[in-house]
Amino acid sequence: MKITGEMLIGARSVRGSEGIVRSINPATGEEIGPEFGGGSAKDVDAACSLAARDFDAYRAIDLEQRARFLEAIAQGIVDLGDLLVERVMSESGLPRPRVEGERGRTVGQLKLFAGLVREGRWLDVTVDRAMPDRKPLPRADLRAQKIPLGPVAVFGASNFPLAFSVGGGDTASALAAGCPVVAKSHPSHLGTSELVGRAIQKAVADCEMPEGVFSLLVGEGNAVGEALVAHPAIQAVGFTGSRRGGRALVAIAAGREVPIPVFAEMSSINPVFVLPGALAERAETIAQGLVDSVTLGTGQFCTKPGIVIGMEGPDFDRFERAAEASIEAKSATTMLNKGIHSAYEHGTKQWAGEAKVSKLASGQAASATCGGQPMLFATKGEPFLTTPALMEEVFGPATLLIACRNEEEMVAVAKHVSGQLTATLQLAERDIELARRLVPVLERKAGRILVNGFPTGVEVSHAMVHGGPSPATSDSRATSVGAMAIERFLRPVCYQDFPAALLPEPLQDSNPLHLWRLVDGKLQQP
């Protein structure tokens, strides 16, 4: 397989004619060939029209074949071998173990959804049997299932070139739901995107899926993405990125003649509450774990701990000293791209410039281009509560320690933070009472609450929630990681008094697909 710089529109490879987009190695600042041609409005329309044309054919394909298709994509990504790993490394600056780990996660994610598709519980089959003799009125035979929404637009994320991009969680869950996908490459990893896109395109052909089930577009600037979200064929959007970008897509989607849902995972500062008992017992261990989490992947995770809240006093001082030492022992590592690197420099400068914020320590300075230098800042509860800028995400290896005067102030900080992907409690047994005050507050703020862990590292499983109230995401009722992600792309349909000859297979009396069913309000095992 070769990287050609083309887009993939159904079964075709198409060279874009609207401008040139180039991949840059963030570690060296050098261009990586080939050049990519940007797509036009016509290309967007071609991809979306194919997706719309083939939606019915794709959703009608039986679940076993759909599951095998997802597995074929997974195998195709594995088969790309080192060509893919090296391309990701050069386009993202990420080290080999991280890239290989992310590839494993991407493949595992596709397989999880293949398993889900086979089991079919997400169809939510519900049967209310007819009651012809009910008084005063008979009850009709009512059967409901979930069906896919239609073609989904997927935007690649800068920080997960594999797991949240062309073949990532949004694509896997949309395809699992029965929705064709029109993906847009992230401009930072165009070659990676093309390789994964070609693996999907090959799986489409090998599994004899209709070609419109997948397309991959490239765009110079925002025009292609905007046209994609505005296209009448698109029925939902998956996005992971900045708040500004997410909100722009939400506005376009809301302004359409037929508005559509946008599942945008945007920004989060992931507060970590270090409670007094925990600090007394293990200030140094927590500090080390925290700094490891803050600097992991050069701090470029949506779940990076951005603020750390404790109670002032000798234990917190000890914690600060330990965190300083840990930060100082860390080196600058390459950030994903120039834009992210300058935003990080800007954000940390802004923190440093705040009157009541002090810079405690920094890691070793960068030698390469785009090196993100780890930094540790500190402030007090009161200035945090009154400085809106401190609630903005600084994407990169920096965190802000916040010393509160007492429990009340700590609870006030918890109440003050905006919507988050995660919130964390570091606690010891004697902190349980304070934790019981914080948990109900944090439940209303975050999609995931952790105890004695760190929020980086998001398991792909059934119980995972990678979502949260605005501004963390655009829809707090959804998750973009884990099995529940499939629910974003489904809607219920009820079939009333359908004759057997017309009933969709999942709803037939004989339960030919061996599905879990809710019959007259009682769950029944297949």
Next chain:
Amino acid sequence: MKITGEMLIGARSVRGSEGIVRSINPATGEEIGPEFGGGSAKDVDAACSLAARDFDAYRAIDLEQRARFLEAIAQGIVDLGDLLVERVMSESGLPRPRVEGERGRTVGQLKLFAGLVREGRWLDVTVDRAMPDRKPLPRADLRAQKIPLGPVAVFGASNFPLAFSVGGGDTASALAAGCPVVAKSHPSHLGTSELVGRAIQKAVADCEMPEGVFSLLVGEGNAVGEALVAHPAIQAVGFTGSRRGGRALVAIAAGREVPIPVFAEMSSINPVFVLPGALAERAETIAQGLVDSVTLGTGQFCTKPGIVIGMEGPDFDRFERAAEASIEAKSATTMLNKGIHSAYEHGTKQWAGEAKVSKLASGQAASATCGGQPMLFATKGEPFLTTPALMEEVFGPATLLIACRNEEEMVAVAKHVSGQLTATLQLAERDIELARRLVPVLERKAGRILVNGFPTGVEVSHAMVHGGPSPATSDSRATSVGAMAIERFLRPVCYQDFPAALLPEPLQDSNPLHLWRLVDGKLQQP
């Protein structure tokens, strides 16, 4: 219990000071006392602040008590007896049997949700057990449940003074989910709303619920409703009404600093496809059933059949004649209010004025004020496909017959219609092949598809879907009727590595609430 013209803010009765709102008897045009005082921005804030204050207390109350609270509301509505029935009749023009039936439905709805609350399956308890020895990385203990979103604003619907208003489906499902409700009375049935509101207020007191769990506001014009949706405490909105009203609320909700979901059920023309075999077999029976459905409740149902599509020819002519005769045998009946009556007059005049639309027949003219005269119109497939105005809902007892030249044109009409609450197929055995072409199209257009029935009459059960793609609703993934309606007001939260002492009850190892649980991807019966 007495109607005082006051609002209910928590446990208090408050006389509004911003203007006067009056109930009018649509049958006589006469005012019904007492006068209601309109609420101010301060009143909105007082109700919302109480709801926010008491949200945590309410959601912490155990499920059995929450279920009993819903049952107490149901009993309270029954206990209002004839006082309520007569007030609804005088404020809505609806006849006694319909009002009593709607009361039964409202009470049944509250009881359905009480049962759901007790069973707790909607908590979606999901447990992924820790795998401390997994390589390369251990898996944490991950447990998820659904929690309520927060205070919900509920707007009463004009056409269901009980079932979709102050104590209707939105309120029942929001309270069941654990969300406080701030309702706004529909100006057409202020007294009805106050009575039901007082029954809820009494249930709050009797069941020792925190007072902020329910408030009822009155507003002159739109200011109170707009302030309610804009209030930071409100976390979701339930609305049934016009497309203009729904879209206005959606825009306010999207423009908030923290946007919130709006579940607006707006407009639908509910296409009925009468297939050739069915017409050959029973044109007259279908015509009679259709006209009964069109004129039921003076055509004031969101599911009223607004267009009827058949294939031209002798059987369709026979069907038209029979429908004419049926319409002519119907009388005008009182519409809900003056505004709805004039919109109906305007809408039918507009149809009559379209070049290629003819008025086939009308029922007996109205004697009383606000009488809605049944009307039957006809057009052909081609003008329907090219006249956008014919896709607008005309709310009232009128329908439009559309004669298509052939199957292709019929399928084209199905593809052309916008999002709907329902779509119906009247078919005979020999129509199955044509139906198989139509069903996949209609699945993408409607929330419910019926065979050989009529869409009015919406069962409140587990499999019901009263929703559909835009413009039928603002969120096609939701239903506002039936058990699934609770899902609108819930969001998932994941708890990672929580010690037993902190775990919410539904997630505890011993499963003390006897809930269905998904453990490591396998559903387990309690």
